[in-house]
Amino acid sequence: MFKSGYVTIIGRPNVGKSTLMNRILGEKLSIVSNKPQTTRNNIQTILTSKEHQIIFVDTPGIHKPKHKLGEYMVNSAKNSMKEVDIIVFITNPGEELGRGDRFILESLKDTKTPVFLVLNKIDEATKENVAECLAKYSQEFNFKEIVPISALRGKNVDVLVDLMVQNLPEGPMYYPEDMITDVQERFIVSEIVREKALRTLRDEVPHGIAVDVLQMKQAENGTYHIEVDLICEKDSHKGIIIGKNGQSLKKIGETARYELERMFDSKVNIKIWVKVRKEWRDNQNLLRELGYKK
Ligand SMILES: Nc1nc2c(ncn2[C@@H]2O[C@H](COP(=O)(O)OP(=O)(O)OP(=O)(O)O)[C@@H](O)[C@H]2O)c(=O)[nH]1
Ligand SMILES: [Mg+2]
Structure with a gap:
């Protein structure tokens, strides 16, 4: 059975969305910097194997916009959540569960799409930090899967991709097998x-x-x-x-x-x-x- 579908990657600015997408693809297709609001457009990439095809959407960080560009960015991220098969919500340990994350989770509360919690940058956190953080977020939302990772080091990223495949429906090959992105x-x-x-x-x-x-x-x-x-x-x-x-x-x-x-x-x-x-x-x-x- 061939499985396929769309996976959008959302979260506050700077949590490592683009780093994760690049890591999964094994190519740098989305730019990365230590400054928030690096990504400005939805960037679509394609991972194909014999058994599955996953189309990823890297999105701009969701924040309170201060100008029209910011509004465009946040709207792009929000639109990416429509008609996808999995929503990957990324956050980092060691920070408070603040208004930014609550706002995103609130906007997801009526969705029928499975939402994964990905706790990224665990290489910078203690085990206690990670455990505490997972407990805190699980109370806030009913996540389909919960995966702590380090996108930078590649830790647990394969586990995350396996869980995505498990949660994808049976489906066609949407794009040619050698295509890795649709951006020019x-x-x-x-x-x-x-x-x-x-x-x-x-x-x-x-x-x-x-x-x-x-x-x-x-x-x-x-x-x-x-x-x-x-x-x-x-x-x-x-x-x-x-x-x-x-x-x-x-x-x-x-x-x-x-x-x-x-x-x-x-x-x-x-x-x-x-x-x-x-x-x-x-x-x-x-x-x-x-x-x-x-
Ligand atoms: N230590 C550590 N740093 C990471 C990890 N993943 C990403 N980073 C760093 O976090 C910063 C932000 O990464 P990006 O991938 O640009 O984050 P983003 O969520 O796409 O950010 P926006 O596009 O601004 O929303 C960069 O300096 C990355 O190198 C990780 O697993 N561990
Ligand atoms: Mg980015």
Whole structure:
């Protein structure tokens, strides 16, 4: 019997949703950083074996939105919960069960879909922490399965995938067996540049960044020529992004090129232009142009 279905991964920002999805797929398809609100779109990936096909949806962290981009992100995450076969709710031990998690669990209380509790980052917690946390969350919601994991170290992730398969219905192969994602190459390129900006910059600047791929061409000798706009929302941010003697922008460019070359298995030339689009995160037209659209 072939089993298949959709699994959405939800939770507050920064709990490790993208890390888990990448770990299961064995490929980095969703960007990761230690800053909350890294993922902005639902990202769909596909895991196929002889016995099953699981389609994962990595989603933006659910939070209280402060601008239209945030509203788009939270709506994307909420929409991902409709018409899926399993909802994976991720949280971390060692923190209080706060308003953020209660809000998410409250929105799930009438769902007929099985909800898994995944307690991630157990590598950072004591056994007592983990046990306490599992007890606390089980009181709050009737989870179908409860799995403590470390997405970073890969601990217990295979157990989690087995439980997913057990809970999937019999179904068809939705996607060709060699397909691992439905996102475009251009999107992955823009995300990799954004990840490097998130990792290079500090404080409030990286959250106001978007990346627009202007050009992506492969020359006859195999080299990729890529040009992107790195968009920020304030004049003062532009200087910070460029940095003293251009150091900061140079680091973003070099780290992005390194990863893109590995991904394309070719030489990459990347040019990054820093542009200011005032308050773009609250501008519906700019949001749409930058790909944050329903
Ligand atoms: N120690 C530890 N760190 C982890 C683990 N999983 C993820 N992280 C780290 O947690 C941070 C956030 O990881 P992400 O995968 O980007 O989290 P996310 O839930 O997708 O975050 P958003 O996209 O912002 O909602 C990164 O610094 C990860 O390296 C884990 O199992 N253990
Ligand atoms: Mg993420």
